[in-house]
Amino acid sequence: MEKSRISLEIDLEKPGKHVGYARLPYSVNRSAYGWLPIPVVSIKNGTGKTVLLLAGTHGDEFEGQVALTRLAQELQADDVNGQLIILPMANFPAAKAGQRVSPIDQGNLNRLYPGNASGTPSEMIAHFIETELMGRADFVFDLHSGGASLNYVPATTSVASTGLASEEQRKSLMSAFGAPYGLMFASAPGSGSSSEAAARHGIPRLGTELGGRSWVHPAYRDICEAGVRRVLGQLGPIQADDLPLPPPVKFLTVERDCFVYATASGVFEGHVSLGSEVKKGDCAGRIYFPETPLRAPEPVHFLADGIVVCERVLAMCEVGDCLYHLGKA
Ligand SMILES: [Zn+2]
Numbered sequence: 001m002e003k004s005r006i007s008l009e010i011d012l013e014k015p016g017k018h019v020g021y022a023r024l025p026y027s028v029n030r031s032a033y034g035w036l037p038i039p040v041v042s043i044k045n046g047t048g049k050t051v052l053l054l055a056g057t058h059g060d061e062f063e064g065q066v067a068l069t070r071l072a073q074e075l076q077a078d079d080v081n082g083q084l085i086i087l088p089m090a091n092f093p094a095a096k097a098g099q100r101v102s103p104i105d106q107g108n109l110n111r112l113y114p115g116n117a118s119g120t121p122s123e124m125i126a127h128f129i130e131t132e133l134m135g136r137a138d139f140v141f142d143l144h145s146g147g148a149s150l151n152y153v154p155a156t157t158s159v160a161s162t163g164l165a166s167e168e169q170r171k172s173l174m175s176a177f178g179a180p181y182g183l184m185f186a187s188a189p190g191s192g193s194s195s196e197a198a199a200r201h202g203i204p205r206l207g208t209e210l211g212g213r214s215w216v217h218p219a220y221r222d223i224c225e226a227g228v229r230r231v232l233g234q235l236g237p238i239q240a241d242d243l244p245l246p247p248p249v250k251f252l253t254v255e256r257d258c259f260v261y262a263t264a265s266g267v268f269e270g271h272v273s274l275g276s277e278v279k280k281g282d283c284a285g286r287i288y289f290p291e292t293p294l295r296a297p298e299p300v301h302f303l304a305d306g307i308v309v310c311e312r313v314l315a316m317c318e319v320g321d322c323l324y325h326l327g328k329a
Pocket residue numbers: 057058061144145147
């Protein structure tokens with residue numbers, strides 16, 4: 001594997017708490033020898049497991065960015081047995097811009113693994129994370145939310161990957177995290193996701209979807225922070241016995257027919273709210289066409305029975321935009 005061109009200011013082998021930048025070479029008109037600063041915190045002590053914590057994979061998803069920033073401040077080396085490697089703004093250019101994909105190369109970090117050492121900035125970040133960070137980790141967190149266009153119920157997510165933790169083990173970690181919902185996604189080979197990257201290293205990966213709307217919901221950030229601590233407690237690097245036990249998790253599977261897409265370009269009016277139970281064929285909402293005022297609105301229907309776990313929060317839609325998605329009990 002080609003060596004990463006991203007250089008890290010801190011030594012990940014060194015015990016203690018350290019912060020620095022992963023320097024991504026970026027030579028442009030305004031900065032000939034410049035680099036982009038990806039913040040990295042390492043907290044290392046003792047011989048326990050190494051956990052990689054990522055947020056800002058998508059730059060418009062903020063609950064995880066804030067939760068990891070708080071954890072990085074609160075946890076000291078003495079609190080840790082093992083190592084925490086924390087990247088609160090994993091795709092830094094996207095997170096800096098508050099956008100899902102990077103404004104400098106349109107890269108979607110969660111579609112680009114295993115990346116490319118000499119590719120676009122986003123490809124270089126994916127390659128750095130997969131080779132330099134996952135290569136030394138025993139477990140990966142990748143904290144997501146709905147971002148600018150979606151809003152989610154608070155949930156952990158897990159993708160079935162061959163050779164990894166069994167469904168029972170994944171559910172046990174999701175129960176420890178304690179978000180009210182646990183979404184079990186089918187494996188999607190070739191997706192370029194961090195799940196696939198973790199699977200290549202033979203390590204488990206847990207994700208989240210916690211709210212969205214380009215906002216930080218304090219209650220969901222609380223769930224995220226306590227959840228990360230409880231999972232770290234279960235894995236070993238920190239003590240989390242003092243945290244209250246979480247409520248039971250409702251596990252739902254997410255399949256292809258759970259997704260409802262816009263069938264026309266117009267203005268969508270959604271008729272169901274997050275957490276609702278719906279049946280196949282139920283009306284999800286209507287697309288209106290103010291530009292052609294006499295055109296009848298187009299109803300959109302659910303394709304399966306399930307619970308609404310995700311909603312689009314932008315009224316304007318185009319053919320192919322996801323309007324809702326369900327989880328199946
Ligand atoms: Zn995301």
